[in-house]
Amino acid sequence: MENNNLILDEDFAQEGTEPQHFVMASHGKRLANYIIDRICWTLFFLLIGILLAATENEKTLNLLEDINPIVDFFLTAIGATIYYALFEFLANGKTIGKYITKTRVINEYGETPDFGTILGRSLARFVPFEPFSFLGSEPTGWHDKWSKTMVVED
Numbered sequence: 001m002e003n004n005n006l007i008l009d010e011d012f013a014q015e016g017t018e019p020q021h022f023v024m025a026s027h028g029k030r031l032a033n034y035i036i037d038r039i040c041w042t043l044f045f046l047l048i049g050i051l052l053a054a055t056e057n058e059k060t061l062n063l064l065e066d067i068n069p070i071v072d073f074f075l076t077a078i079g080a081t082i083y084y085a086l087f088e089f090l091a092n093g094k095t096i097g098k099y100i101t102k103t104r105v106i107n108e109y110g111e112t113p114d115f116g117t118i119l120g121r122s123l124a125r126f127v128p129f130e131p132f133s134f135l136g137s138e139p140t141g142w143h144d145k146w147s148k149t150m151v152v153e154d
Contacts (some may be wrong), residue, residue: 015066020110022106022110022150022152022153023152023153024138024140024150024151024152024153025101025103025137025139025151025152026139026141026154027116027134027137028062029101029103030099030134030139030141030150030151031134032097032100033095033098033101033103033151034131035097035098035099036095036097036100036101037084037095037096037097040083040095040096040097041080041083044079044083045076045079050053056097062115068072073104076149077109077126079110080122080125080126080127081119081122081123081125083095084118084122084125085118085119085122088105088113088118088121088122089115091102093105093112093118094154098151098154101152102153103151103152103153103154104151104152104154105118105148105150105151105152106122106150106152107148107149108148108149111145113149117147117148117149118147119149120146121143121144121146121147121149122143123145124142124143124146125141125143127143130142130143133145134144141142
């Protein structure tokens with residue numbers, strides 16, 4: 001059985017305080033976060049599409065209908081990055097999925113990461129094959145490792 005207990009180094013603790021103890025979120029919670037957040041930002045895009053269709057602007061409808069798959073990928077990546085970055089920054093390391101699973105993102109010091117770190121973490125999700133980085137024994141992905149963050153129990 002894997003040990004998901006983390007104790008952040010005493011050097012990083014605030015002066016006069018004890019080291020912080022965290023429990024890493026399990027693979028199952030990380031997968032649940034992914035599925036819930038994917039549903040949320042897909043619904044957000046669907047809502048935007050419905051609103052654009054409601055305008056009955058023929059140019060807009062033709063643009064959406066004939067969109068290049070590469071452009072579609074980049075627009076989706078930008079939208080999802082905005083979703084993750086804004087939620088995690090404004091909600092202290094949480095997205096809707098993390099609220100539901102009672103988890104949050106912290107940096108290597110046990111704090112909510114700054115906006116730059118969260119933005120980098122969000123962009124790293126779109127590196128090809130990044131989801132496969134979770135297949136190891138630890139419930140961390142490349143976007144965690146590269147941004148020096150982790151998802152822990154709240």
